[in-house]
Amino acid sequence: MPRQRQPDWERDEWLLALDFYLRHQGAPLPGKRSAEVKELSNKLRSLRGSLPGLLPLPESFRNPAGVEMQLYQFVGFDPSNELKGLRPTRLAREIWDVYAGDAARVSKIAARIVEMSGANFSIPSAESLGVSEALEGRVLTYEHVRRERNPKLTRKKKEKFQDEHEGRLFCEVCAFDYERRYGERGRGFIEAHHTRALADLPRKGTRIRLEDLVLLCANCHRMIHRTRPWLTTSQLGNIIANP
Ligand SMILES: [Zn+2]
Ligand SMILES: [Zn+2]
Numbered sequence: 001m002p003r004q005r006q007p008d009w010e011r012d013e014w015l016l017a018l019d020f021y022l023r024h025q026g027a028p029l030p031g032k033r034s035a036e037v038k039e040l041s042n043k044l045r046s047l048r049g050s051l052p053g054l055l056p057l058p059e060s061f062r063n064p065a066g067v068e069m070q071l072y073q074f075v076g077f078d079p080s081n082e083l084k085g086l087r088p089t090r091l092a093r094e095i096w097d098v099y100a101g102d103a104a105r106v107s108k109i110a111a112r113i114v115e116m117s118g119a120n121f122s123i124p125s126a127e128s129l130g131v132s133e134a135l136e137g138r139v140l141t142y143e144h145v146r147r148e149r150n151p152k153l154t155r156k157k158k159e160k161f162q163d164e165h166e167g168r169l170f171c172e173v174c175a176f177d178y179e180r181r182y183g184e185r186g187r188g189f190i191e192a193h194h195t196r197a198l199a200d201l202p203r204k205g206t207r208i209r210l211e212d213l214v215l216l217c218a219n220c221h222r223m224i225h226r227t228r229p230w231l232t233t234s235q236l237g238n239i240i241a242n243p
Contacts (some may be wrong), residue, residue, distance in 0.1 A: 012137035019110035131225035
């Protein structure tokens, strides 16, 4: 069989690697023969079971030697480490710049990614979901979209909103009202957006609270997810107020 090129690392994988790196910062980095790097290698392999393509995984995929090498990309950015690092990829650089100063957040995100990714289940790309992939990676991007498109939950949210607004439904950022604009055809139409930071997504199996959803028109919702980092609704509100 021809040797397969190792696929590029995804954002989720870099986040797991950065979490590992930060937890060992200030001490010698565990090497490829260590139990720690083996454990990280296993985590990356099982995460990959949730991403499309490449099943069954070749044995060389994210093996400890390869993982050790990638960890050295962070060494290159790390002013507290005097070893010479590897030439960084764009994605490793971005993840480092955004997260290296916040080990606690990376650790939460990494834990969520591992928790939310079930093996042998293909997680769609952000592109196919119509959003830009969040800084927090593909697994949590999918979780965000999946939760806010949960029909039962959005129906409850709409009902509650209508009870509080004389039966009307409108965008909580720009006030667009589908029924006013489109008449009968627009009645009952609005999207829900989940406002929790992805690192704080409720654990698998826990209920999503209606308070964590806001109702948005399709335009506002797309603008929030159009590029990284995703905007908060108040950031979007500010843009509309001062374009
Ligand atoms: Zn709107
Ligand atoms: Zn959303």
